[in-house]
Amino acid sequence: MTEWFSNGAVTQLSASDRGLQYGDGLFETVAIRKGEPRLWDFHIDRLTSGCRLLGINMPATEDLYKGIQHAVRQSGVPSSYCIVKIIVTAGAGRRGYGRQLVDTPAVTIAAFPSAPSPIESYRDGIEIALCATRLASNSPLAGCKTLNRLEQVLARSEFVDSAVFEGLTMDADDRIICGTMSNVFVVSGGAIATPSLHSSGVKGVMRRYIIETLKEQGIETGIRTVKLDEMDNMDEVFVCNSQIGIMPVRRCMDKNWSVGEVTRTVMAALAGRGIGECRL
Amino acid sequence: MTEWFSNGAVTQLSASDRGLQYGDGLFETVAIRKGEPRLWDFHIDRLTSGCRLLGINMPATEDLYKGIQHAVRQSGVPSSYCIVKIIVTAGAGRRGYGRQLVDTPAVTIAAFPSAPSPIESYRDGIEIALCATRLASNSPLAGCKTLNRLEQVLARSEFVDSAVFEGLTMDADDRIICGTMSNVFVVSGGAIATPSLHSSGVKGVMRRYIIETLKEQGIETGIRTVKLDEMDNMDEVFVCNSQIGIMPVRRCMDKNWSVGEVTRTVMAALAGRGIGECRL
Numbered sequence: 001m002t003e004w005f006s007n008g009a010v011t012q013l014s015a016s017d018r019g020l021q022y023g024d025g026l027f028e029t030v031a032i033r034k035g036e037p038r039l040w041d042f043h044i045d046r047l048t049s050g051c052r053l054l055g056i057n058m059p060a061t062e063d064l065y066k067g068i069q070h071a072v073r074q075s076g077v078p079s080s081y082c083i084v085k086i087i088v089t090a091g092a093g094r095r096g097y098g099r100q101l102v103d104t105p106a107v108t109i110a111a112f113p114s115a116p117s118p119i120e121s122y123r124d125g126i127e128i129a130l131c132a133t134r135l136a137s138n139s140p141l142a143g144c145k146t147l148n149r150l151e152q153v154l155a156r157s158e159f160v161d162s163a164v165f166e167g168l169t170m171d172a173d174d175r176i177i178c179g180t181m182s183n184v185f186v187v188s189g190g191a192i193a194t195p196s197l198h199s200s201g202v203k204g205v206m207r208r209y210i211i212e213t214l215k216e217q218g219i220e221t222g223i224r225t226v227k228l229d230e231m232d233n234m235d236e237v238f239v240c241n242s243q244i245g246i247m248p249v250r251r252c253m254d255k256n257w258s259v260g261e262v263t264r265t266v267m268a269a270l271a272g273r274g275i276g277e278c279r280l
Numbered sequence: 281m282t283e284w285f286s287n288g289a290v291t292q293l294s295a296s297d298r299g300l301q302y303g304d305g306l307f308e309t310v311a312i313r314k315g316e317p318r319l320w321d322f323h324i325d326r327l328t329s330g331c332r333l334l335g336i337n338m339p340a341t342e343d344l345y346k347g348i349q350h351a352v353r354q355s356g357v358p359s360s361y362c363i364v365k366i367i368v369t370a371g372a373g374r375r376g377y378g379r380q381l382v383d384t385p386a387v388t389i390a391a392f393p394s395a396p397s398p399i400e401s402y403r404d405g406i407e408i409a410l411c412a413t414r415l416a417s418n419s420p421l422a423g424c425k426t427l428n429r430l431e432q433v434l435a436r437s438e439f440v441d442s443a444v445f446e447g448l449t450m451d452a453d454d455r456i457i458c459g460t461m462s463n464v465f466v467v468s469g470g471a472i473a474t475p476s477l478h479s480s481g482v483k484g485v486m487r488r489y490i491i492e493t494l495k496e497q498g499i500e501t502g503i504r505t506v507k508l509d510e511m512d513n514m515d516e517v518f519v520c521n522s523q524i525g526i527m528p529v530r531r532c533m534d535k536n537w538s539v540g541e542v543t544r545t546v547m548a549a550l551a552g553r554g555i556g557e558c559r560l
Binding site: 011012013014015016018019020021022023024027053054055083085087089095096097098099100108110112133134135136137138139141146147148149150151152154155156157159160171172180181200 | 370
C-alpha cells in the first residue's frame with residue numbers, strides 16, 4: 001500500500017500503525033532536483049539495510065520511485081527543487097512488541113517545498129553549537145535512519161529559537177557523533193576524518209557520497225572516534241546532508257574557523273558531481 | 281484533543297503527527313480492574329515526568345481518566361478486566377526535529393480485551409530467555425516510556441514463535457536491564473535487587489509499587505548494576521509489569537530456579553494490596 005500526501009493537507013493513518021506505537025519503521029528524506037531524486041541509489045541502499053535490520057520486506061524500488069513522482073505532482077511543489085520524505089513502517093498490528101517479518105510494509109510519501117540556503121552559508125560558513133543532549137551509545141540501531149528520533153528532537157529543540165544552523169551531538173564519553181540532521185567532517189593537519197557511527201548516529205547518504213568521491217580522487221577519509229577535545233586542533237570543519245550538500249562551519253561555541261582549502265576542494269568536487277548547492 | 285479507538289476499528293491520525301515522524305511522544309499501558317485504572321497515580325507520575333523531559337504539556341489527569349472510561353465503554357471490552365493504552369504525542373507539526381514546548385498534545389486512548397495469565401505461571405513460574413539484541417547505554421531517555429521502542433521490538437521479535445514468556449535484555453556490557461515488557465528482580469543471599477535504569481530501560485509502575493511495598497515492610501530493594509555473570513548465584517528471579525503483577529521465573533536459558541520464599545512473600549504482599557493476579 002502506498003499513500004501520498006502533500007504539505008499541509010495530509011493522509012491519515014491508522015492509530016494502531018506500529019510506526020506510531022513503537023517507531024517501528026524507517027524514513028528517507030530525498031532531495032528532488034530537476035524532477036529526479038538525487039543520490040537515489042544511496043537512499044535505496046540505506047533503506048534496504050534498515051529494512052533488513054528491522055525485519056521488514058523492502059518495498060519495490062520502482063514503486064517508491066513512482067510514489068515520489070506521484071507525491072510531487074499531487075502536492076504541486078516544484079519538481080525542479082523540493083524535498084520528498086518516504087516513511088516505511090511495519091504497518092498496523094496487534095498490541096505487543098514482538099512480530100513476524102513484515103511482508104507488506106505501510107509506505108507514506110510526502111512532498112514538501114524547499115529552497116536552497118543562502119549563498120553566504122556556503123561561502124562564509126555557518127554557526128553550529130554543541131547539544132547538551134547526549135546520544136545513547138552501543139545502540140543496536142546505530143547508523144540506521146529509523147523512526148526512533150527522540151534524541152534528535154531533544155537535541156535540535158535546544159536551539160529552536162537560536163540562529164545556529166545545526167546542533168552537534170556527542171555521546172556520554174565526549175565523542176562527537178554527528179549533527180542532529182547532518183554528518184560532520186573534520187580536517188586536522190591535512191587529514192580528513194568523520195566520526196565512526198557504529199555506536200550512535202545516522203549514516204547520511206551525503207556522508208557516503210563524500211567519502212566515495214574523495215576515494216575516487218585518491219583521498220582516504222578516516223572513519224574514527226573524534227573526541228571533543230580534538231576541536232582545538234581542527235583546521236577545518238564542515239557538515240553535510242542530502243539537502244544542503246556541504247556547508248563549511250565557521251564557528252562552534254568559542255571556536256572559530258575560516259573556510260579552508262580542503263573544504264573548498266571537497267565542495268568543488270561535489271559541485272562537479274551533481275550537488276549544485278556546493279557551486280560557489 | 282482526545283480521541284478514542286477500540287480494538288480493531290481504530291481512529292486515524294495525521295501522518296504528519298510527530299508521534300509517527302519521530303516517535304515524539306509517550307505511552308502508558310494501564311490495567312483496568314473492576315472499572316478503575318490500577319496504579320493510576322503511578323502512571324500519571326511517570327507520564328508527567330516523561331512530558332517534562334520531552335517538553336510536552338501534561339494533559340489534565342481528569343481528562344485522561346474520563347478518556348479511559350470513555351474508551352472502555354466505546355470499545356465494549358469488559359470494564360471488570362481489560363487494558364487501556366494511552367498515547368500522548370507532540371501532535372502534527374512542520375517537518376524538522378526542533379520544536380517549541382507543546383501546549384496541546386495529541387492524546388489517543390484505546391481499550392483492549394485482556395485475560396489473566398494461567399495460574400500455573402504464578403504457581404510454577406515462567407520461562408524467559410536472554411535477548412541477542414542489546415539495549416543502548418547512557419540514553420538520555422532512560423527510564424522513560426517513550427514511543428521510541430524499536431529496541432524492544434527487535435528483542436521481543438527474537439522469541440515471537442517461542443514458548444518463552446519474556447526476553448531479558450542486557451546492554452553491551454552484559455548488564456541485565458529489564459525484560460522487553462517487564463522489569464526484573466533478583467534475590468541472592470536473601471537480598472532483593474532490581475537493575476538500575478539510569479542508563480537504559482523503562483521504569484515500570486509495578487517495579488515502583490514493589491519497591492515501595494517492600495519498603496513499607498522494612499525491606500530495602502537494592503537498585504544497582506546487575507551483571508549477567510551473577511545469574512549463577514541468584515536464588516530467585518521474578519518479573520513484573522502493570523498487567524501481570526509478579527511472575528516467578530523458573531528457567532532462563534540453562535539456569536533453573538524453584539519458586540522461592542522471597543518471591544512468594546512479595547507476591548502475597550502485592551495480592552494483599554490490590555494486585556489480584558498474585559493471589560495463589
